[in-house]
Amino acid sequence: MGEQYKELIGKLNPKYLKLNEPLSLHTTVGIGGPADIWYEAQSTEEFIEAINLARKLEIPVTILGRGSNVLISDSGIRGLVLKNGSKNIVIGSEVSVKETEELEKEVTKIEARWASDSEKGTFKYEFKDLDYDELDSPRIEVKIDSGVDMAFAINFLINKGITGLQWYARIPGNLGGWIYNNVHGGTHFINELIKSVDVLTENGAVITLKVSDLNFGYDVSRFHNSNEIILSATLNLYKGDKEKAKYVAIEWAKRKSIQPHRSLGSVFKNISIEDQKRLGYPTNGIGYIVEHVIKLSGYRVGDAGISKAHHNFIENLGNASAKDYLQVIKTIQQKVQVEIGLKLHPEIFLIGFKPSEIEDIL
Ligand SMILES: Cc1cc2nc3c(=O)[nH]c(=O)nc-3n(C[C@H](O)[C@H](O)[C@H](O)COP(=O)(O)OP(=O)(O)OC[C@H]3O[C@@H](n4cnc5c(N)ncnc54)[C@H](O)[C@@H]3O)c2cc1C
Known part of the structure; x- marks a missing residue:
């Protein structure tokens, strides 16, 4: 050493x-x-x-x-x-209507990653009946450290009558990870609630970035291309309907619980709507392609296997290695490339690999 x-x-x-x-x-x-x-x-x-x-x-x-x-x-x-490991949640003051209107103007609207559509039956669980907006409720500022476990934050805040995070129930992660990749729950993205983020710059300074500086998109933020580290964020949440939010959080978590937890969530980004239309698929979700087009249901390498509950999830069924997991990723990519001529892009981050191990995946 x-x-x-x-x-x-x-x-x-x-x-x-x-x-x-x-x-x-x-x-x-x-x-x-x-x-x-x-x-x-x-x-x-x-x-x-x-x-x-x-x-x-x-x-x-x-x-x-x-x-x-x-x-x-x-x-x-x-x-x-x-x-x-810093876990502070500081509830601030109510935000004025004028300030709320200014902030709304700065929010980037991102097209939902998938739509609930029970008629087509392509989704393993539905959420449309749970969706509502709270834009008429007063806003309240809450500052949350990047180390806060968001499952705890959702519960803690709803119990205090502060809502807005119910769509993200049962998504694992700390606030830092959620902001890094602009976490999405149903049709909602976390960027809709962010006012500002405190970061540590590469030069060791602590600065505050406004939401308009954060380049949020579908599965992307400024932090993918900067060496800044997220310390905390100020969110504009709602003084909304506590009982309704609690019901949605519990129900949402129940429906999402079919997804295997020993996983990394969705492995690939969905295909574009244009590609979906061109190919005539009922959805742009990768789960549909893996299950119905390349028909890899049940495929596994060692203990890394495609989940039958959600075919865009690869789970650890025992003692899987990263090598096994990568091989499943590569097989899906290769089959999709050969059978429908599309390159799938990972939504997860690959860390600690030699460039030669992952260059054909990225
Ligand atoms: C069962 C399951 C269900 C899931 N469902 C969803 C879903 O519905 N929607 C969704 O969007 N995602 C989902 N995911 C994926 C995952 O939960 C999210 O991407 C989450 O935002 C990751 O947060 P994390 O704290 O675990 O980040 P990590 O995995 O620990 O890190 C992710 C990246 O963020 C960086 N990072 C973390 N903290 C900081 C920081 N403070 N400063 C700078 N960089 C940082 C890391 O370096 C890494 O590159 C799911 C995952 C699982 C296992």
Whole structure:
């Protein structure tokens, strides 16, 4: 171990530091080799200090949230892998109507990722009956640290009469991970609720970015192309109907529970609506293509298998390796390429792999 590593280890709180920590313990899918140094900072200040120090020592830094959207290689991740363990939720003041109108103008409207359509019967669960908008309710500011587990936040806030997050029930993740990829629940995207985000820049400064600076889109944000680290965000939530929101969160979570949790969510981005129309498919979802077009239901490599409950999910059925998981991804991509001439793009992030292992996937 080099001198730089020793210096970093010596300066971090030993209680929250582990060497060669298996990252399979920190991902929902239960896959991932060791991190050289694993650290769970207990406050935003500790989080910032650890990142700035590692960067100064030229040690690579990787941030993990709940690990529900990352496939980590079997050889793990070199350098420092850290998680923000700071969990503050601060309820602020009501937002004036004028300010709400200004903010609404800045929200990027993104086309929903999929529509509920029970008539065509292509979805494993429906949500249309649960959808409503709360735009007439007063808005309230809530500042949430990037390390907050959002399942906890949804529950905590609804119990206080603060709504708006009910569409995201049962989606795993911390606020940082949710913002990074603009998480979507049904027809809603988290960018609709964001006012601003506090970030740590590459140069070690803390700055606040407005929602209009964040380049939100379908499965994308500014953070894919910047080395900024999300510290916290101010959300504009609603003082809405508490009982209705609670009902939706519980019902939504119940319907979503058919999705296998030892997974990474949807593996591929849906095809475009133009391609869907050209091919004459009833949906642009990848689950439909995998189940009905390339007919790979039940396909597995080792313990990594395509889920029968949702054919765009690959689950860990036992002791799957990243190599197995990648092979399932490659097989789906190759079959789709050969049979319908389309390149599928992963929605998940691949970390710790050699370029040669993943260049044909990306
Ligand atoms: C069963 C299941 C169901 C799912 N359903 C949905 C769904 O309905 N909709 C949906 O959109 N997604 C869904 N997902 C995918 C996943 O939950 C989301 O993408 C979520 O936003 C990931 O958050 P995370 O904290 O786990 O991020 P991680 O997987 O830990 O990280 C994802 C990326 O964000 C980066 N990151 C994390 N925190 C920070 C930070 N503070 N600063 C900078 N970068 C950071 C990481 O480096 C990584 O590149 C599902 C996943 C599972 C397993």
